[in-house]
Amino acid sequence: MAVTKANKPSKKKPADKSKEITPKQEDVEITEPETVAEAKELKQKSKSIATDDEILLRSPEPEDKFKSSDSWRVFRIMSEFVEGFDELATITRGVSVFGSARTAEDDPNYLAAVETGKLLAEAGFEVITGGGPGIMEAANRGAWEAGGVSVGCNIELPFEQVPNPYQNQGLSFKYFFVRKTMFIKYSNAYIIFPGGFGTMDEVFEALTLIQTRKIRNFPVVLFNSQYWQGMLQWISTVMLHEGNINSEDLQLLHITDSPKDAVDFIAKWHG
Numbered sequence: 415m416a417v418t419k420a421n422k423p424s425k426k427k428p429a430d431k432s433k434e435i436t437p438k439q440e441d442v443e444i445t446e447p448e449t450v451a452e453a454k455e456l457k458q459k460s461k462s463i464a465t466d467d468e469i470l471l472r473s474p475e476p477e478d479k480f481k482s483s484d485s486w487r488v489f490r491i492m493s494e495f496v497e498g499f500d501e502l503a504t505i506t507r508g509v510s511v512f513g514s515a516r517t518a519e520d521d522p523n524y525l526a527a528v529e530t531g532k533l534l535a536e537a538g539f540e541v542i543t544g545g546g547p548g549i550m551e552a553a554n555r556g557a558w559e560a561g562g563v564s565v566g567c568n569i570e571l572p573f574e575q576v577p578n579p580y581q582n583q584g585l586s587f588k589y590f591f592v593r594k595t596m597f598i599k600y601s602n603a604y605i606i607f608p609g610g611f612g613t614m615d616e617v618f619e620a621l622t623l624i625q626t627r628k629i630r631n632f633p634v635v636l637f638n639s640q641y642w643q644g645m646l647q648w649i650s651t652v653m654l655h656e657g658n659i660n661s662e663d664l665q666l667l668h669i670t671d672s673p674k675d676a677v678d679f680i681a682k683w684h685g
Contacts, residue, residue, distance in 0.1 A: 466570070466588040494592040498567075499599075501585055505565065508600040509534050509680060510542045512616045513549025513607030513637075515575070523607050523638060527552035528559075530605060530637070530673040535562020537681050542567065542601060544593075545585075549607045551578035558582065567593050598623065603633040603680040608641040621666055625659075633683050635668045635676045642669060 502508075511531065517524050531541045531553035541557035543550035545566025557564040558580040566581040570588050577584055587593040597604075597616070606617050617636075623629045636642045646669070653659050670676050 491589060491592060494587055494589060495595070498585060498587070498592060498596045501583070502565070502596060502600045505540050505542070505563070505600040507538060507602055507684075508540045508542045508565070509603045509605060510597045510601040510616075511549065511553035511605045511607065512544070512609060512613050513553075514609035514613060515544075515546045515548040515550060516610075517548035517552070517608075519552075523549065524552045526637065526673050527607055528556040530676055531556025531558075531562075531564070532560040533673055533677040534680075535560035535564075537677055539602070539677075539680070540565060542597065544569065544612075545577045545581065546575045547578055549609065551580060553605075554578055554580035567596050569593055594619065598629060601632070602684055603635065605635045605637060605676055605680075607637045621663075624666055625663060631666070633668060633680050634666055635670060635679060637670060637673075637676060639669045639671055 511527060511534075513523065513527060517527075527549045533556075534541050534553075535557040540563035541553050542565045543553050545554070545568035550566070554564045554566055555578070563583065564581050566577055566584045568575060568577045568584065568586045569590060570586060577586070585596075587596075594616075598620070604616065604620050606613060617634070620629075620632075620634050624631050624634070636646075646667070649659070650664055654661065654664070668676075668679055670679070
């Protein structure tokens with residue numbers, strides 16, 4: 415796992431999508447790998463074939479001669495945990511901010527995330543994000559510009575997610591589950607802005623761990639009530655009516671449309 419210190423951000427230019435390079439069909443023969451070794455070889459030819467997570471989690475075939483390599487892969491996973499714990503050991507008042515990587519810089523949610531990051535930093539919290547663009551960049555930017563601690567836990571993806579420049583502490587992970595452990599371990603609260611599947615994953619993982627008492631209860635704040643309205647209505651009617659959750663579980667979420675209210679709620683929670 416690489417650990418980097420970000421330099422002062424320079425003014426960014428819009429990406430030229432015409433220059434994006436994708437593998438040509440004739441350059442890469444797309445076949446189903448039969449062994450871990452073949453999967454790794456195909457990964458080198460085309461990043462769209464397999465990630466480190468996919469190689470790790472694929473079931474071995476009976477004739478797979480390299481299935482024992484999973485045991486050795488544990489050392490790489492262990493090194494990510496060790497370095498992550500070591501680098502984030504000073505984070506004692508972390509708040510993780512999640513949201514879509516696709517949110518544009520002029521979007522109201524982006525501007526609200528910048529303000530949220532700024533207020534968190536001014537209240538003495540360290541801001542932690544996934545290190546990418548969109549809402550992640552906005553929260554890091556707010557903390558950075560306020561002179562606070564701005565942490566990015568980036569993930570290596572088939573189509574590389576470039577770390578945003580508003581970080582004074584940046585980490586890069588190969589494995590999603592290691593990265594998610596860092597979010598949970600070093601966060602005193604989650605603030606969830608509008609996002610997609612990845613954002614939903616973080617929401618429900620936190621709620622599951624709190625509900626099952628695998629972690630202590632901490633604030634889970636949903637920002638932009640209109641965006642979450644449909645999901646909350648379904649949870650409070652269908653899910654609750656079917657008896658799959660208790661009414662007390664609904665109290666695990668705090669909904670707001672104000673960056674100040676989100677930060678004040680977290681600050682009050684932690685005294």
